Amino acid sequence: MLQPTFIVLAFEGPDPYAQAGGLSTRVTELSTSLAEHGYPVHVVFVGDPHRPGQESRLQGCLTLHRWCQWISEYYPDGVYQGEEDKLRDFTASAPAFVVDQIARPAIAAGRTPVVLGEEWHTAQAMCETSDLLWQAGLREQSVLLWNANNTMGFDRINWERLAYTTTITTVSRYMKHIMWGLGVNPLVIPNGIPRRLLAPLDTAGAQQIRASMEGKPLLLKVARWDPDKRWKMAVDATAQIKEAGSQPMLVARGGKEAHGHEVLTHARALGLAVRDVQVDAQTAQCFAQAFAQATPADMLNVTSPISQEMLQLLYRSCDAVLANSGREPFGLVGLEAMAAGGTAFTGNTGEEYVRHLENAIVLETDDPREAAWYVDYLEEHAEERDRMRDAARETAARYVWDRVVENLLGKVEYLARHQDRSTSASSRGEAYEEPFADDGPPEDALLPLEGTHNPMERSYSAEHQAA
Secondary structure, X not given: OOOEEEXXXXXXXXXXXXXXXXXXXXXXXXXHHHHHOOOOEEEEEOOOOOOOOEEEEOOOOEEEEEOOXXXXXXXXXXXXXXXXXXXXXXXXXXXXXXXXXXXXXXXXOOOEEEEEEEOHHHHHHHHHHHHHHHHOOOHHHOEEEEEEOOOOOHHHOOHHHHHHHOEEEEOOHHHHHHHHOOOOOOEEOOOOEOHHHHOOOOHHHHHHHHHHOOOOOEEEEEOOOOHHHOHHHHHHHHHHHHHOOOOOEEEEEOOOOOHHHHHHHHHHHOOXXXXXXXXXXXXXXXXXXXXXXXXXXXXXXEOOOOOHHHHHHHHHHOOEEEEOOOOOOOOHHHHHHHHOXXXXXXXXXXXXXXXXXXXXXXXXXXXXXXXXXXXXXXXXXXXXXXXXXXXXXXXXXXXXXXXXXXHHHHHHHHHHHOOOOOOOHHHHOOOOOOOOOOOOOOOXXXXXXXXXXXXXXXXXXHHOOOO
């Protein structure tokens, strides 16, 4: 019986300092779920420089290792400030720590180290970890997986080396098909949601928020201010509904990205009344009062944070949760909205959990009239809307982290028993030989191989401003 010790490498993690997007949620929830199953879990991440370098949680099953803290002291604005400096330090120092301080003792205790690298920042560190394990004679007793949650940073990865030294995974079949174009064939292990999101709903709180809208169609969009999130489409759909004679309210929660100014300016140009809203406390009453006091308005720009608990309540309260991204590797917001019994309006890329008019609305185009039409349609077909909300909760229950962990454990056990002896460096008894081994790595060591490309064709760093 396999006895794994999990080691997660990632830039983002559970500290507020290390939270910039969906990756922090994934790392936090996956590591917590594994620890709650009783497995030893170590998370090596770029943590808060003012917290302990090492912290034990969940009766010792979960250990946080805050990396790059000496660098983060100079960069107080979050995990991606000073990104390149942190990347160099992480790549240079984390692999040896993982091998000497975690993997070696685990193997000595009869356990199997399972190293999970997340996103492009950890790609070279995973390759280095594999080589160090081989040099120590420990590679065949270890399982290494590197996971892609999205395509950002793909132009920084040496795909041949990464595929040679690790098993590559991703979060959806949509991502798998994109990555075929890079010459790799990843395993699919989906994202998940914590089971607590399926707890009984606060119907009284939802009714309180609905009452503050005085019967207006209530739309919600929560995302980075990013063109790929189709913010303008959401604004245009709101304007379409207003032109048809209704009085819609779009509640928007973005980040700090510059695109936000463009979106709000666009909304005003369409004749929508836009107001900023700051909510003092995370309660239904406070949100209801803030929304009511902001009227008359067509779009409320929420400038204060929204807790996960309040998000679930808002998802339930709204007529439509606009998770309408143009390209979505997985679509966690849509799934979270479904867990709350909300009506998710999603795109049709990586959101493989949705079924149109069964558990969600799947938007096939970027035409705002499509979204506006379905808002009206569901208002006129209340029974169908309620049935979809019930089905959405049932679907979300199939994506709780407990089930994702079962999927992961099955793949890990298979990999541990059937290391690919035809392609794996560790199984052949030889290390991956870099063509620059004698002279040291050149500056472009992380650049892609000839003929590869970044499907998104844009910078990673610009995507990760603190939200």
